Amino acid sequence: MLGATDGRTREKAGAGMADQHDDEVLERDEDERDAYALDESLRGRLKALVAAGDVDGIDALMEPLHPADIADLLEQVSDGERESWLALWSRGIDGEVLSELDWGLREEVIALLPGDVLADAVRELDSDDVVDLVEDLEDDQIEAILEVLEPADRVAVEQALAYPEETAGRLMQREVVHAPEHWTVGEMIDYLRAHAGQLPEQFYHVILTDPRMKPTGYVTLGRLLSSARQTPLQDIVEDSFRVIPATQHEDDVAYAFNQYHLISAPVVDEDGRLVGVITIDDAMIVLDEGAEEEILKLAGVGEESSLSDRVLETTKQRFPWLFVNLITAILASLVIAQFEDAIAQIVALAVLMPIVASMGGNAGTQSLTVAVRALATRDLTSSNLMRVVLREGVVGLINGAAFALVMGIVGLVWFGSPALGGVIAAAMVINLFVAGLAGILIPVVLDRLNIDPALASGAFVTTVTDVVGFFAFLGLAVVFLL
Amino acid sequence: MLGATDGRTREKAGAGMADQHDDEVLERDEDERDAYALDESLRGRLKALVAAGDVDGIDALMEPLHPADIADLLEQVSDGERESWLALWSRGIDGEVLSELDWGLREEVIALLPGDVLADAVRELDSDDVVDLVEDLEDDQIEAILEVLEPADRVAVEQALAYPEETAGRLMQREVVHAPEHWTVGEMIDYLRAHAGQLPEQFYHVILTDPRMKPTGYVTLGRLLSSARQTPLQDIVEDSFRVIPATQHEDDVAYAFNQYHLISAPVVDEDGRLVGVITIDDAMIVLDEGAEEEILKLAGVGEESSLSDRVLETTKQRFPWLFVNLITAILASLVIAQFEDAIAQIVALAVLMPIVASMGGNAGTQSLTVAVRALATRDLTSSNLMRVVLREGVVGLINGAAFALVMGIVGLVWFGSPALGGVIAAAMVINLFVAGLAGILIPVVLDRLNIDPALASGAFVTTVTDVVGFFAFLGLAVVFLL
Numbered sequence: 001m002l003g004a005t006d007g008r009t010r011e012k013a014g015a016g017m018a019d020q021h022d023d024e025v026l027e028r029d030e031d032e033r034d035a036y037a038l039d040e041s042l043r044g045r046l047k048a049l050v051a052a053g054d055v056d057g058i059d060a061l062m063e064p065l066h067p068a069d070i071a072d073l074l075e076q077v078s079d080g081e082r083e084s085w086l087a088l089w090s091r092g093i094d095g096e097v098l099s100e101l102d103w104g105l106r107e108e109v110i111a112l113l114p115g116d117v118l119a120d121a122v123r124e125l126d127s128d129d130v131v132d133l134v135e136d137l138e139d140d141q142i143e144a145i146l147e148v149l150e151p152a153d154r155v156a157v158e159q160a161l162a163y164p165e166e167t168a169g170r171l172m173q174r175e176v177v178h179a180p181e182h183w184t185v186g187e188m189i190d191y192l193r194a195h196a197g198q199l200p201e202q203f204y205h206v207i208l209t210d211p212r213m214k215p216t217g218y219v220t221l222g223r224l225l226s227s228a229r230q231t232p233l234q235d236i237v238e239d240s241f242r243v244i245p246a247t248q249h250e251d252d253v254a255y256a257f258n259q260y261h262l263i264s265a266p267v268v269d270e271d272g273r274l275v276g277v278i279t280i281d282d283a284m285i286v287l288d289e290g291a292e293e294e295i296l297k298l299a300g301v302g303e304e305s306s307l308s309d310r311v312l313e314t315t316k317q318r319f320p321w322l323f324v325n326l327i328t329a330i331l332a333s334l335v336i337a338q339f340e341d342a343i344a345q346i347v348a349l350a351v352l353m354p355i356v357a358s359m360g361g362n363a364g365t366q367s368l369t370v371a372v373r374a375l376a377t378r379d380l381t382s383s384n385l386m387r388v389v390l391r392e393g394v395v396g397l398i399n400g401a402a403f404a405l406v407m408g409i410v411g412l413v414w415f416g417s418p419a420l421g422g423v424i425a426a427a428m429v430i431n432l433f434v435a436g437l438a439g440i441l442i443p444v445v446l447d448r449l450n451i452d453p454a455l456a457s458g459a460f461v462t463t464v465t466d467v468v469g470f471f472a473f474l475g476l477a478v479v480f481l482l
Numbered sequence: 483m484l485g486a487t488d489g490r491t492r493e494k495a496g497a498g499m500a501d502q503h504d505d506e507v508l509e510r511d512e513d514e515r516d517a518y519a520l521d522e523s524l525r526g527r528l529k530a531l532v533a534a535g536d537v538d539g540i541d542a543l544m545e546p547l548h549p550a551d552i553a554d555l556l557e558q559v560s561d562g563e564r565e566s567w568l569a570l571w572s573r574g575i576d577g578e579v580l581s582e583l584d585w586g587l588r589e590e591v592i593a594l595l596p597g598d599v600l601a602d603a604v605r606e607l608d609s610d611d612v613v614d615l616v617e618d619l620e621d622d623q624i625e626a627i628l629e630v631l632e633p634a635d636r637v638a639v640e641q642a643l644a645y646p647e648e649t650a651g652r653l654m655q656r657e658v659v660h661a662p663e664h665w666t667v668g669e670m671i672d673y674l675r676a677h678a679g680q681l682p683e684q685f686y687h688v689i690l691t692d693p694r695m696k697p698t699g700y701v702t703l704g705r706l707l708s709s710a711r712q713t714p715l716q717d718i719v720e721d722s723f724r725v726i727p728a729t730q731h732e733d734d735v736a737y738a739f740n741q742y743h744l745i746s747a748p749v750v751d752e753d754g755r756l757v758g759v760i761t762i763d764d765a766m767i768v769l770d771e772g773a774e775e776e777i778l779k780l781a782g783v784g785e786e787s788s789l790s791d792r793v794l795e796t797t798k799q800r801f802p803w804l805f806v807n808l809i810t811a812i813l814a815s816l817v818i819a820q821f822e823d824a825i826a827q828i829v830a831l832a833v834l835m836p837i838v839a840s841m842g843g844n845a846g847t848q849s850l851t852v853a854v855r856a857l858a859t860r861d862l863t864s865s866n867l868m869r870v871v872l873r874e875g876v877v878g879l880i881n882g883a884a885f886a887l888v889m890g891i892v893g894l895v896w897f898g899s900p901a902l903g904g905v906i907a908a909a910m911v912i913n914l915f916v917a918g919l920a921g922i923l924i925p926v927v928l929d930r931l932n933i934d935p936a937l938a939s940g941a942f943v944t945t946v947t948d949v950v951g952f953f954a955f956l957g958l959a960v961v962f963l964l
Contacts, residue, residue, distance in 0.1 A: 035730055035731075035734040035737075035738075036734060036737055036738055036741060036860070037860055037863065038863065038865075040863070040864055040865070043865045066722070066741070066742055068741050068742060068743075069741075072860075072861070075861065075866075076861075076863060076865040076866040077865070077866075078869060188707075189707055192704075192707045192708040193707075193708055193709065193710060195708070196708035196709065199704060199708055200704075202702070202704065202745065203704050204686060204703075204704075204745075220684070221686075221703035221704060221706075221707060222674075222681060222682075222684065222685050222686075222703060224703075224707060225670075225671055225674045225675075225703060225706060225707060226674040226675050226677070226678035226681055227675065227678065228675060240548070248517060249517075252517040252518060255517075255518055256517075256518055257766075258766065258770060259518060259548070259550050259551075260548055260550060261550075261763050263684065263686075263762075263763070280745075280762050280763065280766065281743050281745070281762065283766075284739075284740065284762065284765075284766050284769065287766065287769070287770060288740060288769060288773070291770070291773030291774070291776075291777070292773070292855065292859075294773075294777060295773070295776060295777055295780065295851060295855055296851060296852070296855065298777065298780070298781070298851075299780070299847050299848055299850075299851035299852075300844060300847070300848055301848045301851055301852055305852060306861075307852070307856050307861050307862060307866065307870055309873075310873075311873050311876045311877055311880070314873060314877045315877045315880045315881055318845070318848050318877060318881060319881055319884065321844065321848065322841060322844055322845060322848075322881055322885065323885075325840060325841060325844045326837070326841060326885060326888065326889075328840070329836060329837040329840040329841065330837065330892065332836055332837075332840075333833050333834060333836060333837055336832060336833045336836070337833045340829045340830075340832075340833065343825070343829050343832045344826065344829045347822045347825050347826045347832075348822075349832075350818060350822075350825045350829075350831075350832035350835075351815050351818045351819045351822065352815060353832075353836075354811060354814055354815060354818070354835075354836055354839065354948075355808070355811040355812065355814075355815055357836065358807060358810070358811040358814075358948075359804060359807060359808060359811065362782060362803065362804055362807045363800070363804060365781050365782070366781055366782055366783045366800050366803065366804075368781075369777060369778060369780075369781030369783055370778070370781075370783055370787060370789070373774065373777055373778065374789050377774075378518070378519060378554075379554070379557065379558075379788075379789050380789060381519065381520065381522070381558060382522055383520075383522070383525045383558040383559070384557075384558040384559075384789065387560060388789055391791075391792075391793050391796060394793050395793055395796045395797045395800060398793070398797045399797055399800060399801055399804060402801065403804065403805075403808060406808065407808075410812065466836075466840075
């Protein structure tokens with residue numbers, strides 16, 4: 001904990017532990033929820049300015065906004081508003097705004113921009129941002145953008161695009177600050193000062209390389225700044241050092257950053273030579289998108305869906321999962337159809353049977369969500385699989401028993417039949433037990449078969465719980481009630 | 483893009499664009515999925531060493547592992563194995579391993595550690611890590627840990643704990659590198675060299691402060707390293723600069739880091755004075771936990787649930803949601819019970835009715851997941867609400883019409899009744915339309931009422947789609963079929 005924190009005393013001030021704050025426990029201000037929400041009046045004012053054709057007014061309105069906020073606004077306005085706005089103010093759309101736009105809208109906005117505006121926008125971006133910008137576009141749009149780049153940048157982008165999608169090679173920036181292992185702090189600082197204009201915008205480490213360009217360690221900028229000029233870089237390298245193969249999947253890269261708290265990591269080709277660097281902000285985006293995709297896939301929504309999608313796109317994204325669910329539901333109905341006679345005799349069965357199926361479906365969803373999450377975070381391994389399966393089975397039995405008791409009483413009170421109460425209670429225990437096991441085993445098996453468990457588990461688990469739920473309840477009813 | 487990348491030529495090498503890689507498009511290696519998976523044999527070898535009481539062997543086995551990996555292993559072994567392991571090797575558990583442990587297990591492991599081991603483990607941590615370690619523990623465990631700290635560290639931890647939970651004040655590290663605004667690069671470097679031993683382990687910016695300790699801007703370490711000694715810090719400050727109030731909620735902090743690509747940001751008290759700094763790795767953890775919680779809440783699983791939870795804990799976490807679902811299911815059954823006569827006359831109604839309800843439930847889940855996600859990412863605002871509601875309604879109608887056609891045909895072919903086909907078709911359109919609207923409106927209303935939409939939307943939406951589904955189908959059947 002360093003010196004004084006009084007900035008007026010030049011000699012003492014500087015780094016320090018700032019420790020003054022009010023000890024009161026403050027309640028969270030409800031309004032703070034919207035700490036970073038866009039001003040609600042913004043859209044209205046923008047609309048008025050666009051209608052009036054007031055370009056200077058739009059400039060003034062947009063000036064304080066971060067490119068990410070301008071992109072959000074572009075996503076939130078209606079199609080018509082967006083077109084009129086861009087017709088007036090296309091010059092305001094720079095590379096950063098394009099980078100921040102939703103994938104679906106990007107294509108559209110790029111198509112609306114005049115060629116010279118697009119060229120300026122793209123030229124100002126680093127090569128990895130251009131890669132990110134173009135990789136999901138149509139081929140002719142990619143070609144149009146690559147054409148406006150300087151030859152060297154174009155080559156860099158094309159080389160990055162040669163790596164498979166969703167790999168470290170696509171994610172990395174190719175501008176790397178590296179140094180021979182034998183340099184000193186002083187040599188490094190002199191080098192950086194001499195090349196100030198050409199350094200990447202953000203870098204957090206200097207990577208040391210051997211004569212064959214293989215990375216051998218790295219030095220944080222903090223250590224570099226706080227060490228004497230004559231210190232060899234070798235003496236201040238970090239203990240832990242991880243390199244990332246260029247062909248590694250971006251999910252693995254994000255996992256490594258999250259698990260090992262990396263800030264940046266060198267990327268190497270198959271010969272172990274340095275080809276780029278990945279920084280934590282790129283990893284954070286991958287991690288964020290991964291969680292988003294998982295949530296959407298679990299709900300049977302296309303993983304790329306977004307609020308700015310059109311009706312037709314949205315309909316198409318939702319249809320397949322609903323169709324799978326229809327098959328599942330029809331399978332369940334076929335089970336029910338086997339018991340038509342029983343239902344005709346005791347209509348109460350029709351009233352109660354959805355309860356058993358629904359409870360099983362929910363218990364199964366609970367288990368499968370925990371399993372899918374644990375697979376995604378790599379917490380579920382062969383080491384603990386048996387223990388978790390056992391746990392899910394036992395939890396299913398206990399909750400099954402608890403709800404069996406409740407439903408037994410409901411069945412008895414509502415329909416005055418102890419036998420009916422017993423049947424629904426037994427079916428509940430069976431279905432919640434099966435739901436617990438299916439919820440864990442189905443995702444694990446799908447994962448082993450290299451089928452995405454987030455996407456496919458739901459349909460299988462629901463089928464199991466519906467079929468077992470109806471079959472157990474109606475089957476037991478036939479045996480004990482007729 | 484800088485000079486040559488040949489490390490052998492001292493004068494030319496250094497920073498550079500590394501651009502050699504193979505142009506071949508490589509297929510993703512299936513095995514790479516487990517790039518960072520723990521060696522499966524590790525647990526077996528550990529078990530053997532623990533059984534043999536071979537402490538040196540355990541040391542050797544653990545030596546190459548990152549603390550995060552050791553923590554994962556502690557989570558994956560059985561309770562008995564963990565106890566025997568810790569009894570032999572408690573000295574191997576340092577502060578970092580404790581920090582990486584799952585919340586549920588942390589309490590247990592801390593209770594198993596001898597006092598001196600715990601003291602050493604805690605003393606080596608930065609104050610913000612101690613805060614993170616203790617904040618969820620029982621009061622007596624917190625007291626035991628605070629007691630072993632140096633008085634100054636203890637005060638720092640207690641001051642942080644005085645901030646409300648889940649605020650920037652809890653998240654920030656109190657060790658901040660800052661400097662008076664009038665300093666030059668040279669003065670700053672001299673200061674850092676003089677205080678090398680006391681600097682925070684990781685820092686990415688120097689924060690400039692005015693004489694009242696208010697932050698006025700910041701300089702990246704990269705700019706500092708590449709600027710001449712006589713350069714005033716003022717001349718190389720970053721354009722964009724955001725400060726975070728100490729009482730801001732951590733979700734807002736994470737949003738700001740993600741939205742504005744921040745690497746670190748100064749935290750200020752209510753008078754605007756610098757009290758700490760938050761770095762991107764802290765924000766990444768909050769973002770990651772937020773997504774995890776959202777997934778678990780959407781599935782009705784306790785937001786703090788983890789694979790290492792015991793049976794009883796897990797049962798208790800799952801029970802409330804299942805209970806809510808039971809109420810929902812009973813409500814739906816009450817609707818069915820109104821139509822017992824109709825079902826007794828046409829048993830086919832009992833066979834087909836779950837299909838309508840199930841399709842509605844799934845369509846509703848799709849809409850609500852998109853809505854909950856959009857609320858969490860602040861993409862759904864009053865600016866675009868009407869457009870999204872309209873879209874969800876129209877999507878529901880279109881998908882409803884498509885599945886109405888399918889089900890109409892199924893009803894006709896299966897039961898030979900055009901009227902029955904028509905009834906199920908009409909019920910399908912109604913329920914999918916209602917599902918779309920309920921899926922978007924219920925989360926938005928809950929959010930306005932400050933009720934967590936991820937947690938509560940599912941129950942309400944399912945109730946709506948079940949009730950509407952059964953009522954529409956059976957009601958139409960009564961009108962048109964009897």
